[in-house]
Amino acid sequence: MVEEKGVGVDSQNYPSPSVAGEEKLRRAISDMSSLISLSHAIRVFPVKWQLIRTKLEELNSALIAAENCHSGESQPLSDLIAVVSSTVSGCLDLAGRCINVSYSGKLLMQSDLDLAISKLDTHIKQLSAIYAAVGILSNRFALVVSKPGVGATRDDMRFYIKDLLTRLKIGDCEMKRQALASLNEIVGNDERYIKVIVDLELSDLVILLTNFLDSNDAVIREEAATSVAAIAGFEAEAYRGVLVSSGVIAPLIRVVETGSLRAKVYAIRSLQKLTQNGDNAWALSAHGGVTALLNLCKCPKEDESYVELIGPSCWVLKNLVGVDEIKRFMIEQGAIPAFIKLLKGKDEIAQIGSAEFLQSLASGDEHVRHLIVKEGGARALVRILDPKSVSSFKSRETAFRAIENLCFESVDYVNLLISYGFLEQLLYFLRKGDVSIQELAFKSASKLCGTSEDARKSMGDAGFMPEFIKFLEAKSYEIREMAAQALSAMVMVPKNRKKFTREDHNIRLILQSLDLKEGNSGNFKFLLSILMSISSCNHARRKITHSGYVNNIEKLADAGISDAKKIVDQDAATKLG
Template identity: 55%
Template sequence: MGEEVKGPKETEQSPDLPESSAGASSLRRAVESISSLISLSFSIKIFAAKWNTIRTKLEDLNSGLAAVQNCETDENPVLLGLVSNISGTVNECHGLARRCVDLSYSGKLLMQSDLDMLSAKLDLHARNLTEIYNAGVLTHRFAIVVSRPGNGACRDDMRFYVRDLMTRMKIGGTEMKRQALLNLYEAVVEDDRYVKVVVEQSDIVNVLISLLDSHEAEIQEWSAKVVSVISGFGSYKVVLIGAGIIAPLIRVLECGSEVGKEGAAKSLQRLTENSDNGWSISAHGGVTALLKLCSGCEGGDVRAELVGPACGALKNLVGVEEIKRFMVEEGVISTFIGLTQSKDEVLQINSIEFLQNIASGDEAVRSMVVKEGGIRALVRVLEFRSACSCKVREIALRAVENLCFGSTSCVSVLIRYGFVEQLMSFLRNGEASIQELALKVAIRMCAKSEEAKKALGVQIL
């Protein structure tokens, strides 16, 4: 190891070597030594847990050093001193690794103590490197950027790339963090394997979660986007929940930018697909935040990319009785009746399905939907002159069937609003799928009300 640090070439050139070149040379040797040590660590069969931890710290440190390998290090003697200290620790670590491989250590307790001390030194080096980065004195525009491995890359290459991005997120300035998050977002969107690589390393997930609380809008936005992609994978949701993702997402929903809120809302919609997470969201004020996002948007200029997922999250939570009651008390019925008139299809569908779900099996809530204008809103969606898609009309027709056939008085209201004429239009001119549904609704309506039977009979004649 000593020969690697003091090679003959450097000795020959050192009298005339500029300080910047000397700094770059020592930095390069440190990176190479750490890489060699990481490879050696895979041969160690004892103290596996401790060496796994040490290897992870070495990888992070290596990524951090690699990120500044082409910086103008002569302008920062503190960095040169840190590189020297790191090299000493790496030499010490190499000796411990060799003794573990050869089983030539004096005793288990002593070796465990040495490994703990080594781990603490690596933590200190990482903190010091972060402080140097945060001071902003490095001209990191020259920093090496690791390229994303090509298609078919092995897991080790993918893992190295992701950890390099994580290091940039941890110790870089705003622009470096933003670029690292952008690169990570592109990776997880374009290749699902990167999602698994990220989730399998809890420290990377923790960094992403911490960046949700960043005061820099772009950093918060890109971290929210990455999290929203990961939350779309069912098997990984439990990892995000376990890492404490709920509270930061809700803080973004309350105080973040529009783009950040959109990412947070998408994540919460996906995480609430398991209603067991509802209590955690409610405990952190998430239901209130989601309701606030949806209220005041009825039928107006709605940013559907933001409000749509918020509606979807609330729809997922109505199955929890206590949360449903809270929503009703907060006036959610009138809010969602208004949202049925949105020009956005996804938002319309979510709002109509929400009203169905919240009223299902609950006569009191169903009556509130009717009383607050739910029937009139659904009939408007069904109007032929409306711009609604066939899919939205089908969902609205099912909602009418589920919400309005509980009593003859509701059927009478439907008839008064011209619903019978709409049914006949669907039967005569609608697409096959909606014709079939309209026929089913007509039959059930006639069975429920003599008034409906007469009205339909008049239309047929």
Template identity: 50%
Template sequence: MVEETSNLAGSSILRQATNQISSLILLSHSIKVFSSKWKMIRTKLEEILSIITSIQSSIDDDTPLSSIFQSIEQTTEHCNTLGQKCIDHSYSGKLLMQSDLDIIVVKFDDYVKCLSEFVNADGFLSNGSHAIVVSRPAVTASRDDIRFYVKDLLCRFKIGRVEMKIQALISFNEVIQEDERYVRIAMEIDGLVHVLIKFLNSKEIGIQEEALKSVAVICGFDSYKSVLVGVGVVAPLIKVLETGSDLGKELSTRCLMKVTANCDNVWSVSAHGGVSALLKICENGCDEGGELVGLACGVLRNLVGVDEIRRFVVEERAIALAIKLVRSKNEGSQISAMEFIQVLASGNEFVRGLIVNEGGIRVLVRVLDPKSSYSSKAREKSMRALLILCSDSVGYMNSLKTYGFMDHILYFLHNGEVSVQESALMAASWLSATSDEFKKAMGDAGFIPELVKFLDAKSFEAREIAAETILRLVEVPRNQKRFVQNDQNVNLILQLVDPEEGNSSNRKVLLSIIMSLTICHEGRKKILSSGYLKNIEKLADDQVLDAKKIIRNLSSSRIRSIIRGIWHS
């Protein structure tokens, strides 16, 4: 009974302190003068209130904290008097009032420190049964409720023991992942970001990892990336890369990936030794690879957009490392390495040469070998990397032919999954635009029948690319003859030129193909004998210029009489 009475007395002390502080916080919002001073006072009051809320179930009337609460009560009453004077503008002088407010700030700061030390020493916050946790606000909570909740968590970050800090971080991560309002409000609260960054250097792995999760979420907001970089997030992130746990390293690379998506932040990563740390991760994971290696490659990909960093990366033998990763057993590492190679090769002839000299073409073409175990996504990335790597170089193009690139592309046009087929179609289009030699080689290899199949594909883009590729191939006379050897090819082209579909870019390409075929004697014969010639005639009647040119080409001196009969039938 005595204990119960004592607890009630302790509760009364805390309730009185809580009411006084809450009233003063409310009053401070009404004060328009000395706003910066009152903001500092309000921050300290909110910290004191949050600590009191956390420990209220553990306090009784005999606690040593009673004297502190009496002092807080006296200071709060005095502060309230100063607040009324500021509202009424009844103070005797600005300098004197500023001095009085500075003294109040120092006192409240001392109370925060004293309460924090006492709480930690006596372990109030180390036991979940003694800690009063502010309930998480409802989905419809007001901004003030959210702010109070986040400030309470911040207090626990500052004064809680390890377990309480971790639990507070977990609670913080839950709300910021589910509702971005918590992120915006958290970023407005003085000191919160600094506390999170301080946690990144914590020797307690649990605290460090949970803080990394928080930073990773905040990094996802473009408007806050520069804020984090400005307050020094990069250096501890890189330190985690070097000494952290596996999860810590993974979370750190995710943060750096988001931060370096903005090229303005790239130099900060490089200046703190990030490039070397990332390359070391890749080197250590070469044999098996893994998600961490893939993420490290992703960050490096962002960094090498800056020429100076690209040169440093190349000097550190990153090319050989990337090629080795393409051969690793982990799909994520393979794909990230190929994307890295593609970025390295973009717009830099010297680096492209180094990649080729390291065996880059051979390794990337090997990914396309149907007998290999690479995934469809890896094959897509390989094709794209090769397109960048070998552009504008006859020598590199010949290497492609030597290593069987064309055979692999033809195979996937016929047998690949949809996504791989589309990439193969892009590669075929690229090959057809290089030289007459490659156009002839593609015709000899059997590309034309496979490309014709895409002319009536569901995808408009696929139909368009196939038509443009065929147009380039039939510019070569021997490919014209190959195309018209199959009656169905000519019929399909003429059928697809449907006058009822209206004008389109693809119809223009198809008409150009037909125009090329009229140069070939066998082509003219096949067109004239097709039942779909009427489509061209209709378009000519509608004054479509390309259709009229086709009719003129068909009207050679040798067959003019035949055409005249068809035209007037």
């Protein structure tokens, strides 16, 4: 009977192994929570205790996840919980001695704390291995924490982020995918979450993401690349510093080499942001990033899926040209013909990216500028401006800027541009282009006037002066000033001067523009320069005298402007003659 009663009591009142495991788990969680709270009161060895607290919080989150999954029956987990509980008990003892400052020596206590940190770190790794092996934290068991609403408190956000981090650390593949997707949703739309992550454990998250970039799971790799790009995209340099110090550049380059198209896009975006700091150029180069990006830009034309990678790749490489060794390497690897080929293509982003890259490559380097022009870069840029082409406004804007930067400092290159039909294109846009492209063409033509006398002669023959004269009446003060400056350069050529003076309207317009009431005082030096040039001709001087606007010049002369005085003196001499 006793035995039967004993058996009955045992079966009804003693907890089953599963229940016992659950109780051990709850006790371990409770003890750990108490230790975390207690650790905040410790004032000695603050760095050591911060590390211990971080490890305890990670362990605690992982065990809470296991509790939610009702996983106390797992024997490997149950065995580990017993060891963890022992370590926590030891830490509680250390905490009490630190609070009371009752330890025998600082060096001995530091050693004990280091040992505790090492044990906790080992437990975290063991726990992660157990979860991975038996799949305890899987998507079908996990409780889903809902994303906080718009007016969420900081504590709600912290709880949500800690839950996501736990899933990233110990979840199965599906859970990691979902956690990364949720992470991308919040960091991509609300910087408040980034700030919470920074306060919690940004470095831990970045290390996780860095590891995920090498995942065999394509979705995890893509989501991790997206997360890294979001963090790199914030302007705070500290965030990017954490990414770089965590070793993210090498795996990003591996994604560029072997990842999916989506993963490559986000990896290149990250590298573009990270290389804005020139100190990171060598890190990218050391891991083969320059070669990887150049290879993308050299991809076969028929591989249309990769076109969207080319523009961002150009901008990464543009960030690197400031390092002479890297610049020389790119040139040796055929960067110039490769990017000129992109200029000749039809993709807008590739055209813009390659034009900007080539400008940066040639900046302050006449030899490189010569190579670009020699390889056909100038001709390719002029073709983008062809009115018959389907080039976008942005492509043409970039082409104008690139032509000016690459060619306008050399008389020989300007002559090449003219032989390629550049003047005809400028005139077309000046006469028939819409306002935006007309302004670009006008500014480029104005700068071209200052390059050489041969250019001014060719522009005079082509018919640019009437167009510049029209812009003297523009609403914009800047445009009026540029037109006056361009005309003052054009009439320095005798042939152009004769053409200018044939039209009475031209002289009358210049004189009218000298009216102080018109607010053109900044233009006076260029307008007077035009009059000084044309007044060398007796015929032109007589036109000035009989224009009816000589009083405008006289007022300027009375105001002490020397060029105006000279013209007045010439006018007086003409009347006497």
